[in-house]
Amino acid sequence: MAPFRPRFYTREEVNRHNVLTDLWVSFLGKVCDLTTLVKKHKGNxxxxxxxxxxxxxxxxxxNPQTKDIRTHIxxxxxxxxxxxxxxxxLHIPPPLPRTDWENNFGCPWWKDPDYEVGVLASKTRRIRIINTLVHLEHVLEICVEENIWEILRRYLTYNAHAASYTWKYNGVNLDMEKTLEENGIPDEDEEFYELKMDEEQYMQAIHLYYNDDLTEA
Incomplete structure (x- = not known):
């Protein structure tokens, strides 16, 4: 089975893919893996x-309107x-006509959906995850567009049995199909900044309660 790929990526996650053998870029909200493109045209x-x-x-x-490379006279x-x-x-024609430039490459790489791996988060936020069974706490940076299931998948790094817990905020079960905001957990980063409040001290927390039915790892 292929490894799970999140729909949304943070800028930091994209930035980790910054070598020839693992090269990603983002543009216009898309995240693209250009590793195979670089390998195919090695030395160009x-x-x-x-x-x-x-x-x-x-x-x-x-150009954000045309979704194509910017132009000029x-x-x-x-x-x-x-x-x-x-x-x-690659795929940009030379400024003057040339006989050695091949234009039969098909779809230019920036329009080719095969290179797309996900969406760049419009914003990220941090949330505390508190495991009430073992009294452990972790802070996750998540994409504001992610629902609770997707946040759970991020948390699997710390707890492979995360799906065996009930996820709650202020004692209320979270709707796993909804985002934090949709679950009534507002993003207060801007307010903290304006009021010069310590984000770490007032960060919202999700509490996990063990269901006593451990799932397979």
């Missing part, structure tokens, strides 16, 4: 801007061209 000088962007968000390469030719101030990269 047009990979340079992509390699330098490993693990980073490259939304500034794109080339001062030499007066023609509309792709704007690549960081250097021309």
């Amino acid at each position: 000088v047009l990979l340079k801007p992509i390699i330098e962007a490993a693990g980073k968000d490259i939304s500034h390469w794109f 080339d001062p030499l030719t007066g023609c509309l061209k792709y704007y690549t101030p960081y250097g021309r990269f």
